[in-house]
Amino acid sequence: MEREVFGLIERFDSIIIARHKNPDLDAYGSQFGLYYALKNKYPEKKIYAIGDTNSQNYFQELDMVDDETKKKSLVFILDTVARQMLNEEDYINHSQLILIDHHQNNPDIEYDYYIRDIESSSTSEMIANLLISLGIEITKESARALYIGIIGDTGRFLYSSTTAKTLLTTSKLLKKNINTSEIHDLIYLESLESRKIKNIFFNSVEYTKKNVAYRKNTKEFLDEYNLDPNFVSRALISQMAGIKEIPIWANFTYDKSQDRIICELRSRDYQVLEVAKKYGGGGHFYACGCTVNTWEDTDSILKDLNKLIKG
Numbered sequence: 001m002e003r004e005v006f007g008l009i010e011r012f013d014s015i016i017i018a019r020h021k022n023p024d025l026d027a028y029g030s031q032f033g034l035y036y037a038l039k040n041k042y043p044e045k046k047i048y049a050i051g052d053t054n055s056q057n058y059f060q061e062l063d064m065v066d067d068e069t070k071k072k073s074l075v076f077i078l079d080t081v082a083r084q085m086l087n088e089e090d091y092i093n094h095s096q097l098i099l100i101d102h103h104q105n106n107p108d109i110e111y112d113y114y115i116r117d118i119e120s121s122s123t124s125e126m127i128a129n130l131l132i133s134l135g136i137e138i139t140k141e142s143a144r145a146l147y148i149g150i151i152g153d154t155g156r157f158l159y160s161s162t163t164a165k166t167l168l169t170t171s172k173l174l175k176k177n178i179n180t181s182e183i184h185d186l187i188y189l190e191s192l193e194s195r196k197i198k199n200i201f202f203n204s205v206e207y208t209k210k211n212v213a214y215r216k217n218t219k220e221f222l223d224e225y226n227l228d229p230n231f232v233s234r235a236l237i238s239q240m241a242g243i244k245e246i247p248i249w250a251n252f253t254y255d256k257s258q259d260r261i262i263c264e265l266r267s268r269d270y271q272v273l274e275v276a277k278k279y280g281g282g283g284h285f286y287a288c289g290c291t292v293n294t295w296e297d298t299d300s301i302l303k304d305l306n307k308l309i310k311g
């Protein structure tokens with residue numbers, strides 16, 4: 001299938017690279033990793049990176065593309081295959097649609113080609129290997145993006161999603177002389193304010209009778225400290241990780257922009273994905289999420305999480 005994808009890249013003069021909304025480092029990394037490599041190899045083609053942006057954009061502004069251009073373009077969607085994770089305007093208009101993803105879900109959108117590798121740590125790792133196998137040069141800029149995506153999804157090579165292939169792929173990126181300490185400072189240095197918020201967050205974590213740790217981040221909490229729901233949802237959940245007594249942890253965050261509650265579920269040993277799926281979400285077996293309408297829904301999620309724990 002990689003050869004067919006290569007044929008399409010060669011054939012189209014207009015190529016659009018999209019990824020899931022509320023992008024994380026892997027969504028950005030895979031998007032810009034592919035973008036910079038294609039821009040370098042095909043300077044005569046129109047290459048676009050599109051989508052929403054947030055505080056994790058360590059790259060550049062996204063492109064605006066009109067519907068007419070989209071309709072005659074090859075469109076890539078990276079790091080998701082789920083309609084719920086996408087802005088419809090990012091993919092609905094296209095000539096050919098290619099999905100590239102490392103998640104467990106089955107696509108619920110129509111596509112032309114789908115490259116899936118659930119063994120891959122990240123979509124960025126997949127893009128790196130795709131570029132290598134197609135003989136498309138990974139420039140230094142592209143390598144930096146792909147490296148950022150890989151460290152994002154592996155927690156700097158800490159999670160068990162890190163494989164021999166992940167490290168082999170990363171070593172090829174490091175040969176491009178990217179400055180890893182500069183990257184790590186950019187992404188991981190935090191402000192004093194942020195550390196203080198983490199303390200407030202952790203001190204008010206609650207526990208179910210089966211020791212599922214959870215935090216309900218209400219509108220009042222977000223307003224009081226002027227917090228971005230994506231930051232609270234994605235960045236603060238790790239405060240509950242790595243605790244011996246806590247097998248499952250969940251973070252529920254009110255999002256004003258959609259008047260709904262973002263749920264992030266994590267576990268070391270229990271497959272929480274089935275619970276996320278029950279509420280219309282998806283992701284990985286041990287790290288996934290969904291979005292619900294009411295706080296009562298979050299209570300029923302907690303009940304379902306409790307049921308996963310035996311004894």
Ligand SMILES: [Mn+2]
Pocket residue numbers: 026027079102121122123153
């Ligand atoms: Mn990913």
